[in-house]
Amino acid sequence: MASLSAICAIRELSYEIIQYLSPSDIFSLLLTCKLFYPVCYQSLWSTLRLYDKAKINDRGRICHKLSRLINARGVDNTGIQHIRTVLLHRYSLTCTNGFVRSGFIHVLEELLKNGKLNLKHLDLRYNLSWHTDSEKEELFGFLRHLREYSQRRQPDEFSMAVTANPISLEPGLHIQILDIGKITSLDLEMDWWYGGSDNDERPHHHHIYTNGLIPGEESDSDFTDPGDSTGDLSDEEDWPCSTSDQPTALDGSRLTGLQIDTSQQNTRLAGILTHLLSQTTNLRFLTIRSIRDAGRQYTDFKLSPPLRSLQTTIKKLPRLHTLTIQGKFFHPSFFVAPPESAKVVSYDGLVSNRWLRGFRECQFTNVTHLKIKFRKDIQERGKGCRDFRRRPVNYVQVSGLLQCNIEGSDNIAPDLELCLLRANPQLGEMSKRTLSKRAPGLERPV
Known part of the structure; x- marks a missing residue:
């Protein structure tokens, strides 16, 4: 048996332990x-987390403590030179947060600028x-140095996980600040607070809430890299899932009078997403989710050229491993197929028969892990459409x-589980048992 001193002498083994x-x-x-x-x-x-995960609104206390430590001991007498990963608070790039007020933003900026931080x-x-x-100059100065640092690194040397409202990443000044090609994980928060069309969008405030978020909104996303394989997804609870199982904006549970939804006509937003995603050549994890979806009645869907371009752009992402879509994505009939590189796919929201037809014909090439949660139309938001009826799908193309x-399919596609069982005999035993329980007329696992 190797001695403790022998183990410690091998640095790689010590790290592994x-x-x-x-x-x-x-x-x-x-x-x-x-x-x-x-x-x-x-x-x-x-790994440096610049906020307390248990207290998301901690006012940057960790940043203030780090600044005091650096002022007292100096940068060289701390472990800052060992930092490889930095996790920023959701409000870190606001002038009132501790990351800015403590001055720690300038510490990182100088380290990046002088090449002292790997x-x-x-x-x-x-x-x-x-x-x-x-x-403004203080915030954009940090982002400029971050971009310069990023551009000096190869994709395997530096990566970013970015969470944002896509409106804030509109082509122009903002999108030029980030090195889009280094983004490997992208979480897009679709804010449907406004009407959704080019003509009825609410005004955007360029000083206080440039990305459309309102103060006090509790939503935080911590990046977790599932790795290149799907071995860590053998348990279904590890799959991408919504933050809550209770009725939410995904269900349209707001008790207000329904308005006509025109989100599918938002060609500006579709163009922003297409332009952004066309540059994310190293993207591996893509999440698109609704953070606010007020009660709006859907109209019949028309696939416009901008939405068709968006579909094509997502399908051509060369390195995407995981695709997660939660909530409304322009319209319940707007089906987005994953690229051939995708292994893990998750859909969660209200869908229509037209969406199901797109799903049925999709082969999901190379996808090994699939999760779908059908939300109930509890406000009858699809009442104005002809495409929200319970009917069988009869067959599916996915076979690998x-x-x-699958959850909630009995509301719209009662035979979906049975179709999936027939087309995928190599499914794991847990998946077979779960689908068999919900498949009508099936007494035992296939």
């Missing part, structure tokens, strides 16, 4: 074992706001699934 420990356990090991101290110290600094990954919520020109989970 502590990967199984929590940060608190690593810290305890650091305090009790001199041999493991160097590798534990480096590991604790390797940053590998940045989790960024793109939510800019400022009150004065000097505050290893894991599959």
Whole structure:
């Protein structure tokens, strides 16, 4: 058996061992074992979360503590040089957050500028706001140095996970600030607060809420890299899922008078998304979700050229591994097929028969993990359409699934589980049992 000193002498082996420990356990090991101290110290600094995950509105306390530490000891006497991943707070790029007020934004900026920080990954919520020109320059100065740093790195040397309202990434000044080609994870928050068409969009505030978010809204997304394989998705609870199982904006549960929905006519938003996604050549994880969807009655769907271009752009993403669509994406009839590179696909929302026809004919080439949650039309928002009737799908083209989970299909496609079972005999036993329980007339797993 190898001695402790022999194990610690092999740095790669030491790192592999502590990967199984929590940060608190690593810290305890650091305090009790001199041999493991160097590798534990480096590991604790390797990922820097600049906010308390349990207290999302912590006003940047961690940033203030780090700034005081640096002022007292200097940059070289801390572990900042070991930082490889930085996780920013959702309000980090606002002038009132601790990341800016503490001055820690300038610490990172200087380290990036002078090449003293070997940053590998940045989790960024793109939510800019400022009150004065000097505050604007402060925020954009950091982003410019971040872009310059990113452009000096190859895609395998630096990556970004970005969460944003796509309106804030409109072509022009904002989209030029980020190195879009380095984005590997993109979480797009579709804000349907406004009517959705080119003519009835609500005005955008360019100082306080440049991305359309309102103060106090509790929604945070932490980047987790599932890796290149699907081995960590063998348990269905690990799949992409909505943040809550209770009635939400996805169900259209707001008790207000319904208005005519014209989101499908929003050619501006479709163009922004197409332009953005056409540049994300290294994108591996794409999530598109609704954060607000007021009660609106759907009209019959017409697939416009901008929406067709958007469909094509998503289908051509060369490296996408995981596609997740939650809530309204222009219209319940707007079906988006995954690219051939995709392995994991998840849909969650209200859909129509036309959407199901698109799903039925899609082969889902190379997709091994599929999850669909059909939401109930509890407000009868599809009452104005001819395409929201319960009817069988009869067959599906997808045939390579290893894991599959379907919820709520009895509301619109009662035979979907049976079709999937017949077309995918290689499904895992758990998926077979789950689908068999919901498939009418099927007494035992296929």
